[in-house]
Amino acid sequence: MTADNSTANTSREAAEAHRLIAASSASRALNLLGDRWTLMISSSAFAGVTRFEDFQSGIGIARSLLTDRLRRLETAGVLVRSRYCERPPRDEYLLTEMGRDLFGPSMMIIRWEKRWHFDPKVPAHNMKHSCGHDFIPECRCNHCRMEIIARDTIGEPGPGAGMEPAPKARAQRRSTVEINSGTHAMIERSIEVLGDRWIAHVIAGAFYGHRRFSEFQQALGVATNILSERLARLVSLGILEQSQYQDSPVRYEYKLTPKGLDLFPLVLELVRWGGRWMSDSAGPPEYIRHKPCGGIITPLLTCSHCGEELTRESLSGL
Ligand SMILES: [Zn+2]
Numbered sequence: 044m045t046a047d048n049s050t051a052n053t054s055r056e057a058a059e060a061h062r063l064i065a066a067s068s069a070s071r072a073l074n075l076l077g078d079r080w081t082l083m084i085s086s087s088a089f090a091g092v093t094r095f096e097d098f099q100s101g102i103g104i105a106r107s108l109l110t111d112r113l114r115r116l117e118t119a120g121v122l123v124r125s126r127y128c129e130r131p132p133r134d135e136y137l138l139t140e141m142g143r144d145l146f147g148p149s150m151m152i153i154r155w156e157k158r159w160h161f162d163p164k165v166p167a168h169n170m171k172h173s174c175g176h177d178f179i180p181e182c183r184c185n186h187c188r189m190e191i192i193a194r195d196t197i198g199e200p201g202p203g204a205g206m207e208p209a210p211k212a213r214a215q216r217r218s219t220v221e222i223n224s225g226t227h228a229m230i231e232r233s234i235e236v237l238g239d240r241w242i243a244h245v246i247a248g249a250f251y252g253h254r255r256f257s258e259f260q261q262a263l264g265v266a267t268n269i270l271s272e273r274l275a276r277l278v279s280l281g282i283l284e285q286s287q288y289q290d291s292p293v294r295y296e297y298k299l300t301p302k303g304l305d306l307f308p309l310v311l312e313l314v315r316w317g318g319r320w321m322s323d324s325a326g327p328p329e330y331i332r333h334k335p336c337g338g339i340i341t342p343l344l345t346c347s348h349c350g351e352e353l354t355r356e357s358l359s360g361l
Pocket residue numbers: 184185186187188189333335336337338
């Protein structure tokens with residue numbers, strides 16, 4: 044590499060480090076959670092795992108990675124460390140209230156999986172509600188109780204609206220580790236969608252109305268090679284569809300397919316969770332309004348069989 048190239052790279056990296064994007068609760072949540080190991084650790088914690096060795100054997104993760112991700116979750120306030128043995132010193136990791144509040148997003152992951160990738164071997168797909176029945180978690184408006192779909196909603200700025208630094212690029216190798224679905228609540232498809240931070244950001248961007256390459260790039264502050272690769276992957280996963288809008292030069296736009304649009308309740312739960320736990324003192328950067336009733340939505344998660352609200356205590360087999 045010549046001296047000129049290295050100067051160019053350094054200044055480009057510096058420019059990317061200072062790029063500002065519109066603050067969004069979903070992005071804040073995804074910056075923390077949009078990582079396959081973090082997702083697997085959180086879902087194991089939901090299944091009752093608390094100890095380092097049990098996380099490690101259940102997930103099949105390297106010790107150094109597990110140490111790093113546990114520390115990150117602890118710093119964010121999702122897990123808290125508690126000493127269960129003095130000699131030798133041993134800690135366990137417990138979900139905080141913020142961690143337990145990930146119940147909503149996890150229900151919406153299970154909803155999407157059951158609708159598009161049902162697998163009877165995945166324990167979470169067979170859980171029962173306290174009404175005694177199999178069910179699919181539903182996402183309803185807390186005001187009018189209608190089931191929420193993307194086109195019935197509109198985003199608007201909240202008290203914490205503004206700009207913030209774009210997420211930094213993080214070395215994230217694609218992992219090919221096989222997931223042990225016996226101890227795992229999530230299937231590979233969800234991990235593929237959510238466990239890659241940029242994939243998850245691109246999906247959220249599509250819900251914010253971005254269609255064109257330049258729109259995604261501006262909104263996410265992402266490098267072009269990363270964006271091209273993630274858009275292509277989302278097309279191959281059946282979440283986005285590509286259509287040409289210009290001949291010369293050839294340009295494409297990207298729209299959510301029905302399967303992609305059906306991820307909306309999950310995005311909504313991430314907006315709620317990020318807004319509740321990751322806002323500064325001004326308040327959440329955005330609200331989502333339900334057009335049919337005019338109310339600002341706090342999602343209400345219900346059982347598709349009996350219509351009652353879902354709580355962690357009302358489920359068995361999770
Ligand atoms: Zn409503």
